[in-house]
Amino acid sequence: MDPRSEVLLRQAELFGGPLLLAGLPADDLLGQLPDARGWSWHAGEQATLDARFTGRCQFGVSPPAGDFTSAVLFLPKSRELTDYLLTALAARLAGRPLFLVGEKRAGIERAAKQLAAFGKPRKLDSARHCQLWAVTVEQVPATPDLEALAQRYQLELADGPLTVVSLPGVFSHGRLDAGSALLLQHLDRLPAGHLLDFGCGAGVLGAVLKRRYPDSQVSLLDVDAFALASSRLTLAANGLQAEVLGGDGIDAAPTGLSAILSNPPFHQGVHTHYQATEHLLRQAARHLQRGGQLRLVANSFLKYPPLIEQHLGACLTLAEDGGFRIYQASRP
Template identity: 40%
Template sequence: MYEALTSVSDMLSRNLDILCRQPLLVCGLLEDKLPQVLAEHGPAPRVFTTDYRYFQWLGSCAEITPEFGHAPAGKTAQGLLLLMPKAKAEAEYLLAACLPLLSTGAPVFIAGDNKGGVKSAPKLLAPYCAHVTKVDSARRASLYQAELTQPASPFNLSDWTKEYRLEQEQLTVCTLPGVFSAEHLDAGTQLLLNNAGTLQGRVLDFGCGAGVIGASLLKRNPAITLEQIDISALALEASRQTLARNGLQANLYPSDGLSETEGRFDCIISNPPFHAGLKTFYSTTETLLKEARHYLKPGGSLLLVANAFLPYPELIEQSFGGCETLAANGRFKIYRARA
């Protein structure tokens, strides 16, 4: 899945002489075997990722023990390589979380796709580094290099947590950079909540994001047993904070699709993702639609919202034998299927 090098890593492989002088802390949009390439040509890097799928994959490599979470562990690092994430706010967050682990004079690198925001590297590094140099550009990707010129302030998660209020639900939603619905309740989730009806039993919030769906369901159906899963450590932390902020409880854990869940559910509910990095990405949702029936109790339901143009009803019908459209507007549709 991650074996082939991306164009960004292809460009970085031309610069191993400067990247492999010390073991780097590598983080950001990790999509390939770049850490192994670095380990083959120098000291093994330390890899921190907020992506559970990548964490699991890289964990099978003998040379590297990756870290998964919303922030890296507090041990010092000799340098940093940030692979530019999709959201600039997430890049700022990762720099704030990682740079306090470096000493003054340590090298700092930012690399990424030219269409993915990497050109903002000088501005991103300005608070920490006096000079930023563009050292390479190839394959529509660029690499910037700098040196930490002043100690970074200790990382404080609360500085990066934002809140917004849902008056109809009487909920306060906590969010972190890069998490879906980070600024407000999106229209698709609102339509889903308006048509979710009354739920009972064991409920799974698939791809929980900032926890809006799960927290709303708990408010409306306090007797349910809720589990929330996501591939993103930042999403899980945002959901944890949302639950705590509203005095609610659920079982949160990382999962690549349904792989880490156990037993069967009365309902699986989701506003599933279809973007990953710079690419449109459907496979997670397609796998969910194919597998969900096997994770539901007899009579249990799959309930999801999707962009109206996506061909999900056909996939649902193939797996469940039927697909009901509960609601629709110009952009979104709400689908339900029963096991």
């Protein structure tokens, strides 16, 4: 059981009746709270929850329809995303309690101050290195317009400007990160066919690929619903069409790809983890056609070349700059 869920269950008497669990972990919490429903924006956790508790958890960027007596937000990493989520929940909870739970190292005490926009926050519990806070929603906000919260910026590229639309919580919100900037300079001579932007974020790479290779099929894949929504907005802002897929890792990708391109993240919440990227490197060959290419950018301290060579083939370093390297390998 996730420690945040354990803290909730210490106060189980507060959570009877119709309850919305927003950003809940993929554990047995729904089993312990039979009248609760979930709202997830993580495709992997959603799939796990749906397999165990069919129909009780919704995936997306907006709260599910229904009347809830209270809601719990599991603290996300981004302050901007926390603002949106709290506002979206508070708009549905006039005169009712809104709870916030999170790890101390994730900044729960700081985030609890954001509850003050709706009433007087109060701390209910502290255990398992987590805290549980609550507010009765007295100042009811308007339902937020997520798209209005987007940050838009332009990239000046060789083939013209590209508009990027970034939603709260998406990687490198409102700016182009250094790794992606380097990869954008090395997208030439890709094999024709089906191109995949793995871990698409705001859709920068996928949009550039579709514009540069208009005759190729382009798919964008991410685990996060807010990234998927951002990618769709970025594509639309540039008059481009591509397939946007939600899924947890490379197993959710199509097969027969001519190329996989990625700036894979290695953080989830406050935790550092490399499993998604390492799994990509182990499984890329299964999704590439013969001669298909893997091209990714990564921090130079990450020891990816041996893994690439073990599971795919000879690993070339195409470029190195600013602490990043671009690796390329092809399926034999």
